[in-house]
Amino acid sequence: MNASEVLGGIWRQAGLPAEALPFARLTGADPVLPSSFAVGVAAQSTIAAAALAACELGHLRGSARQQVGVDMQHAALDCTGWFSLDGRVPDPWDTFSGLYRCADGWVRIHANFAHHRDGALRLMKLDPATATRAEAEAVMATWRAHEFEDAAAAQGLVATALRRFDEWGATPQGHAIAAQPLFTIERIGDAPPLALTPLREDQRPLTGVRVLDLTRILAGPVGGRALAAYGADVMLVNSPNLPNIESIADTSRGKLSTHVDLRTDEGRAVLQQLATQAHVFVQGYRPGGIASLGFGPAELARLRPGIVCVSLTAYGTQGPWANRRGFDSLVQTAMGFNHAEGEAAGDGKPKPLPMQILDEATGYLIAFGAAAALWRQQQEGGSWHVQVSLAQTGHWLRSLGRVPGGLSIARPDLKPYVETSASGFGELAALRHSAQLSRTPAAWPRPSMPPGSHPPVWPVDTAK
Structure with missing residues (x-):
């Protein structure tokens, strides 16, 4: 399928008006990055969907429709998440993150957060203060891959065994993901349409929309950043007790950034007050984590009738892995992408996709779902719940087909797409947003x- 057809499928699933689709102008074709998968189509179609849905909400608020142009190469590079701070390009991976050969296969461990790294090393019976990567590799060679995966999951850690596509499809979780759509937008309560001020023609389409962004690495922050690009007031809410990684400098562009401690009565009261004035509440913590603090979709709909809630998970809401933590690199490994990409490369060694496309595409689906649900809220009233997951995005990516010879192309130059700005982290060089809005950039x-x-x-x- 080409990107325009894919965009049309996303658009129709959300129930948005077909007459808006001709305002999307998509250029380019896969391959644009070295991959045997249609990562360019995935990037371009989800970014275009997010921008077009924002513009359609702006049209509902009184602005004329405007053209949304997305070039596939720019979109794909946009989804690489490249950035530098004061000329330094941070290493996105911890020393202990990555693939480990086991006695009967491979396991990928995500160790970018210290508590995940230390937990994995303790599971290996290594001292986190002194362990080396070589020691970890030696220990992992004695484990069976699926046994380590299960042991890590039982402790709330993040590691997955490498599977082929057919092996993933045969698992209960593979069956559960295959039975779910790419995303869901569900009405969860009655409410009148929320008041949104009519727009002037020179205002970005989401001007005046308030978004609470309770997400971490990486899909959720990308979604919030996109909503901010289209004019929303996005407030990133972090806990003062949790660590962050350096990509927050890139994904915080355009956002307010505050601390709220939800472990305290005072912190929960602050978030409740913010939510009573918000239009959108996005959360990407472990399944049930935010709900246990009183901020699940049902509670938010009672607190703020008409709100749009967006929930992000790793493995969806159904199946035995529904409560498992996960990150893009792990979902790629579990679902079969790393194995398939390695086979396409010809050397048989597991190979990751050229960017965290499950994170990135899911992030833009978050922005799309939020704007689409707000459009429906304005038309129909009600409170709404949008649900996305990395695994559902992965299943969809597979459905886009393979790209013959895609791994043979060179990675294009980033420089034409990089912009530099001052930030609270230092001089930030990062990718310009790839959706070009003709009237309100x-x-x-x-x-x-x-x-x-x-x-x-x-x-x-x-x-x-």
Whole structure:
């Protein structure tokens, strides 16, 4: 399928008006990055869907429709997540992250957060303070892959065994994912349409929309960043007790960034107050984590009738892995992408996709789902719940087909797409947003700032 057909499928699934689709202009074709999968189509179609849905909500608020142009090469590079701070390109991976050969296969461990790294090393019976990668590799060679995967999951750690596509498809979780759509948008309560100020023609389409972003690495922050690019007031809410990794400098462009401690009564009261004035609440913590603190979709719909909730998970809401933590690299490994890419490369060694496309595409589906549900809320009223998962996006990516010879192309130059801005982290060089809005260009007028830089207070409605 080409990207326009894929975009049409996403659009129709959300129930958005077909007359908006001709305003999308998609250029380019796979391969654009070295992969045997249609990563360019996945990037371009989800970015276009997010931008077009934002513009359609703007049209509902009184603005004329505008053209949304997305070039596939720019979109794919946009989804690589490349950035530098003061000229330094951070290494995205911890020393202990990556693939390990086991007695009967391979396991991928995600160790970018210290508590995940230390937990995995303790499971190997190694001292986190002194262990080396070589020692970890020696221990892992004695484990059976699926036994380590199960032992890690039982301790809330993040590691998955390498599978082929057919092996994944034969698992109960593979069956569960195959039975689910790419995303769901569900009405969860009654409410009148929320008040949104009519737009002037020069205002970005989501101006005046307030978004609470309770997400971490990486899909959720990408979704919030896209909503900010289209004009939303996005407030990233971090815990003062949790660590972050350096990609937060890239994904915080355009956002307010505050600290709220939800373990305290005071913190929960602050978030409740913010939610009563929000239009969208996005969360990507472990399944049930936010709900246990009183901020599940049903509770939010009672607190703020008409709100749009967006929930992100790794493996969906059904099946035995529904409560498992996960990251893009692990989902790629579990579902069969690393094995298939290695086979396509010809050397048989497991090979990751050229970017975290499950994270990135899912992030843009978050932005799309939020805008689409808001459009429906304005038309129909009600409170709404959007659900996405990395594994559902992975299943969809497989459905886009393979790209013969895709691994043979060279990686294109990033430089034409890089912009530089001042930030609270230093001089930030990163990719410009790849969706080109013809009348109200996407932009991040708020600089990227460290967590806790802003008070937990909404700004004055800029749409007035």
